[in-house]
Amino acid sequence: DFEKDFPDTFIVKLEENYRSSGNIIRAASNLISYNSVRTEKTIFTNNPDGDKISLNVFESEFDEAHGIIKKIKELYKNTSSYSDFAVFYRTNSQSRYIEEALRSHGIPYKIFGGFRFFDRAEIKDVIAYLNVIVNPLDSTSLLRIINSPPRGIGDTSLEKLKDVSRIKGISLFEVLNKENLDLKKGTLSKVKEFYLMMLDLIEKNNKKILPSSILNDLIIRAGFKEYFQKDDSLESLNRLENLQEFVNSLLDYEDENENATLDEYLNSISLLTSEEEKSDLSDYVTLMTMHNSKGLEYEIVFIAGLEEGTFPHFMVIDGKGDLEEERRLCYVAITRARKKLFLTHVTRKRKFGSGMYETREPSRFLNEIPKELIQENTDNSFSYRRTPLHPPLSSDSIPLVQMDKSKSTMNDKSDIYIGQKVIHKDYGKGDILSLTGAGDNRKAKIRFGNIDKNFLLAYTKLDFL
Known part of the structure; x- marks a missing residue:
């Protein structure tokens, strides 16, 4: 409405791009032309056409992440600088597989505008819950979770519980089951409710219930799911997706380790949760959400997770968001690349919080890029496939490659x-x-x-x- 309110406004269109190659600019320009609410303009560049945009398809997110890192290692031989590389994704939870692949190959990385997956507050909270389930005497973890999510057990009440622990020489968890605690009636009820919930989860773990089942139960019963859904903000949605991805992490561990236990899983991630991020890194691969990529530029960009339901996000597909805003976000991500652009997507994804997989269709945005600008990967330089120890459960008839044991x-x-x-x-x-x-x-x-x-x-x- 700006032009209607100020009819004498003189509009200057900034149409020349000095950053990206010709093929990248033509791809972005064609993509954004599908938006109806925009000022009509034609983006161009006098830069050389450069390489075609590389499109790469993988079976799973694990394969996708390792395929990206495989390509980074190959290109690094020519650039000798990890700072030339950036990997973009739609939501924070997508970083886990990429982080794990980078670590397994010993490649330094930083997340721009956010925290590493296992450094996120909600992940640390749930890990603290699991620590108490495995070891109820872990009072440090217990203090972190007793009022997270908020359940009405305040600092004053916690100090009283800690006093009882010191005076009687017993663990904080044992204090929770004591009679005649000097707490208000409502607070005492919350303490007992928390204690009984944890006791039940501890007993399930002792009975060797599947760790992922315990974790799913915990996220619901501890109130995380209700708390984040009730808040209904973008940040809360991201935090809930992180928790769901944490469940996927445990499911992956169960796939790879027969008779997996919660204790073993916590040991396997202990280094990830205790290591400090190195602030003095000068050369590293940058990871970030597409929202955080605005105003930045890199020689080589990978955009991961280009599937319907991931990007555009499932909330947009369900009518709860703006599809044109998603397309603008894709435009921004594409135009962060100076010379090389790699687009990736997978054919199946694990349903959040379950052992089931669902097929995924390529993002509609891929069809909005002219085919003559895209080079579909056909060689082995960017391919990666992990053969599972046993076929995963499937919610539909996804063909699975059986292992050739020989x-x-x-x-x-x-x-x-x-x-x-x-x-x-x-x-x-x-x-x-x-x-x-x-x-x-x-x-x-x-x-x-x-x-x-x-x-x-x-x-x-x-x-x-």
Whole structure:
């Protein structure tokens, strides 16, 4: 309405782009032309056309993340600078797979405008809950969670509970079950309710209930889901998606580790939750949401997660958001790239919080980029496929590649010994820490740097040093 309110306004259109290659600008210009609410203008550049935009399809988010990192490693040989690379995604929760892939390859990274996945407050809260479930004597974790989400147990009440713990020489968790606590009636009721909930979750863990089932139960019963849904803000939606992605992390761990336990999972992520982010890094890959990419530019950009329901976001598809704003966001992300642009999407994703997978269609935005500007990947330089230890559950008839055991089984498992040095195609060099089981059920615990991983040897390709 600005032009209507000020009819004598003189409009200057800034149509020349000095940053990006010709192919990138033509792709972005054609994409944004699908928006109806915009000032008509034609973006152009006098820069060379450059490379075509690379479109790459993967089966899963794990494969997508490792495929991106594989390409970064290849291109790094020519640039010698990780700071030339940026990876964009629609929502914060998508960073987990990419972060894990970067760490497994020893590539430094930082998240612009946000926190690393395991540094996010809601993730730390849920990990603290799990710590108490595994070890009820962990009073530090208990103090973090007893009023998170808020349940009416304030600081004054907490000090009284801590006093009882000190005077009687018992753990804080044991205090919660004491009679005649000096608390208001309403607060006392909340304390007892919290104690009984935790006691039930502890008993489920002791009964070897599936860890992901305990975590799903926890997110609902502790009130996280209701708390974030009730707030109904974009930040709360992001935080709930992070929790759902945390469940996926545990489900992935269960897929990779037979008879997985909550204790083992917490040990596996302990380094991720305790390591400090290095503030003195000068050369690193940058990760960020597309919203945070405005005003920035990079030589080489990867845009991950270009599926319907991811980008555009499912809320937009359900009519709760602005599709044209999503398209503008895609335009911004594309035009952050100076020379090379890689677009990626997957064919299936795990349903949040379940062992089920659902097929995903490519984002409609991909169809709004002229085909002559796109080079679909056909070589092996950007492909990646992880063969699962066992086929995942599927909510529809997704064809799954069955493992060829003859190709992945070691030639002679009898020669393996503790302390032996091996090479894994994803994790690099490692040392065998322990061996258990026999035959196809024989398992090895292997340390790669500071990370320990468990493998079924019958289904794991290892090279010996």
